[in-house]
Amino acid sequence: MSIGGPLRRVMGGRDPGEEHRVSTPLELLFDLTFVVAVSQAASQLHHALAEDDLGPGLAGYAAVFFAIWWAWMNFTWFASAYDTDDVLYRLLTLVQMGGVLVLASGVEDAFDGDFALVVAGYVIMRVALIAQWLRAAAEHPAGRPGAFRYAAGVAVVQAGWIARLWAAGVWEPVTFVALVAAELAVPAWAEARGNPTNWHxxxxxxxxxxxxxxxxxxxxxxxxxxxxxxxxxxxxxxxxxxxxxxxxxxxxxxxxxxxxxxxxxxxxxxxxxxxxxxxxxxxxxxxxxxxxxxxxxxxxxxxxxxxxxxxxxxxxxxxxxxxxxxxxxxxxxxxxxxxxxxxxxxxxxxxxxxxxxxxxxxxxxxxxxxxxxxxxxxxxxxxxxxxxxxxxxxxxxxxxxxx
Missing domain, CATH: 1.20.1410 (I/LWEQ domain)
Structure with missing residues (x-):
């Protein structure tokens, strides 16, 4: 390996049977940014509990934690299959880390019903992930159909999250549930046909x-x-x-x-x-x-x-x-x-x-x-x-x- 990591590697699917596969230093650093987001969500839930404001507090916590968990999970599974650890991969991971911190900055506002900053951070992370999937589609022919489906599915749902910022009244919870269901459906849909992703x-x-x-x-x-x-x-x-x-x-x-x-x-x-x-x-x-x-x-x-x-x-x-x-x-x-x-x-x-x-x-x-x-x-x-x-x-x- 070159000093500071390789400049570029072809993004082929990693071997799901690879021995001694462990978390990389980059993955551990990535996790540390989520410590901030988890801490902010737990802190706001603590304040809601202390004020006996249980209903709104739990609703805000569940919504914010979904964004935290889902973004982390998607990065984790992508990295398990396509971690090249080259310069472009590291830089796109850096963008996702920045998105986590933006999301964390918006947690307090989200508990008050304003999800604009949380959505902004979430979309930053997801756009970087779309770029990763498009790169995988371009460089890994065997996994191209699934990678394209992942990129398309993630992009469509992100457009939905942005549009939801203008939802009001009963449409706020309805659209939230619908978009969560869509997010959860993307992996199953993307993996439904062709070669499965090479997660370990x-x-x-x-x-x-x-x-x-x-x-x-x-x-x-x-x-x-x-x-x-x-x-x-x-x-x-x-x-x-x-x-x-x-x-x-x-x-x-x-x-x-x-x-x-x-x-x-x-x-x-x-x-x-x-x-x-x-x-x-x-x-x-x-x-x-x-x-x-x-x-x-x-x-x-x-x-x-x-x-x-x-x-x-x-x-x-x-x-x-x-x-x-x-x-x-x-x-x-x-x-x-x-x-x-x-x-x-x-x-x-x-x-x-x-x-x-x-x-x-x-x-x-x-x-x-x-x-x-x-x-x-x-x-x-x-x-x-x-x-x-x-x-x-x-x-x-x-x-x-x-x-």
């Missing part, structure tokens, strides 16, 4: 795992900042300490659940798309967990308009969603610490019940109880996996969930 199953799994760790890091950072603010204001209290311990236990147990278990495989396009699309709920819920923990800490210090039960549910509901979705995805791919479906369901129900319990247990006791419930769910599933595999598999600890 192990590389895709690693990329999702790394982004999961990034989001969990945001949860830890946001919670630590809220704990520090509470301690600075009134000193360390028992509820603050219990929430901090319970929050850390939740993060660690959910990480362990995600990364533990026997290796499996994204063997078909349908399985891969289900895995990828399901991660919207995983990523969004993990980031929402951080917002819930921050809101819970503010509630204990009487700095929020949220009730204790509302704060408990703000922590419990994201955890329940993560457990439910990971349970389904890991059953689909034969991975993860899901030894028995009812054990996962039981753990989720216990966490939900604890979300209603702050009037009895106190908010700190409820959050600590949730952490213990998820830890017990993990332990029970690992015990089943150990028995099923004779002590192997689950004993390997944290591994890539799909390879």
């Amino acid at each position: 199953p192990g590389h895709i799994a690693e990329r999702y795992g790394l982004f999961t760790i990034i989001v969990l890091g945001e949860v830890i950072l946001g919670t630590q900042s809220a704990v520090r603010a509470a301690v600075t204001d009134r000193g360390l209290s028992a509820p603050v300490l219990l929430i901090a311990i319970g929050g850390l236990l939740l993060v660690f147990a959910l990480w362990w659940i995600y990364f533990t278990g026997a290796d499996g495989g994204l063997t078909t396009l349908r399985t891969a798309l289900t895995w990828g699309y399901g991660h919207y709920f995983v990523f969004a819920s993990l980031a929402a967990l951080g917002a819930g923990l921050e809101a819970a800490l503010e509630t204990t210090e009487h700095h929020a308009h949220l009730t204790e039960r509302g704060a408990g549910l703000a922590v419990a509901v994201p955890v329940v969603v993560v457990l439910a979705v990971l349970g389904l995805l890991h059953r689909l791919t034969g991975t993860g610490a899901v030894g028995h479906g009812p054990l996962v369901a039981g753990g989720a129900l216990a966490v939900l019940a604890l979300g209603f319990s702050p009037p009895v247990l106190g908010l700190g006791g409820a959050v600590l109880g949730m952490g213990l419930a998820v830890a017990l769910t993990l332990a029970a599933n690992i015990a089943v996996l150990r028995r099923r595999t004779g002590g192997q598999g689950a004993a390997r600890g944290a591994t890539s969930p799909v390879s």
Whole structure:
């Protein structure tokens, strides 16, 4: 490789069976720009929870997080198939990184109903991706039909997002749902005919795992900042300490659940798309967990308009969603610490019940109880996996969930 990377490489499809395929430094740098966007979305959700403005807050969060997740996912899958790491590829990735930062700058406005800056950032990212797909079509004859369909599909939907800026009244949610459906349909349509895109199953799994760790890091950072603010204001209290311990236990147990278990495989396009699309709920819920923990800490210090039960549910509901979705995805791919479906369901129900319990247990006791419930769910599933595999598999600890 030349100094600073090659000037130009032909964009041919990469080998989906390539050994030792790992995330590149450019992909890791790209992910860091999304840290900013995720942090902004979680911060605005935290403020909405603290003000007990749940409906509009959740709607804004779901919309903004879709843009964040979908742009990241599309880059990730394209890179898995066509990463040339030459100058043009790097420069187009730089444009997408700039789009992420523009989008992040517009998150606060989006929660107030103004999506102009978010759409601008999103379109910048998508235009750069269209250029990448057109380059792939020009330089990779075997993948040309699919690459052209991707470019055309992405371009049409972006025109729809721009036109939606003038939608008003009932047409705002209607057009949003329609455009989300169109975005999700593009990969299935593009891959429907001809040669499939040469994405690498192990590389895709690693990329999702790394982004999961990034989001969990945001949860830890946001919670630590809220704990520090509470301690600075009134000193360390028992509820603050219990929430901090319970929050850390939740993060660690959910990480362990995600990364533990026997290796499996994204063997078909349908399985891969289900895995990828399901991660919207995983990523969004993990980031929402951080917002819930921050809101819970503010509630204990009487700095929020949220009730204790509302704060408990703000922590419990994201955890329940993560457990439910990971349970389904890991059953689909034969991975993860899901030894028995009812054990996962039981753990989720216990966490939900604890979300209603702050009037009895106190908010700190409820959050600590949730952490213990998820830890017990993990332990029970690992015990089943150990028995099923004779002590192997689950004993390997944290591994890539799909390879």
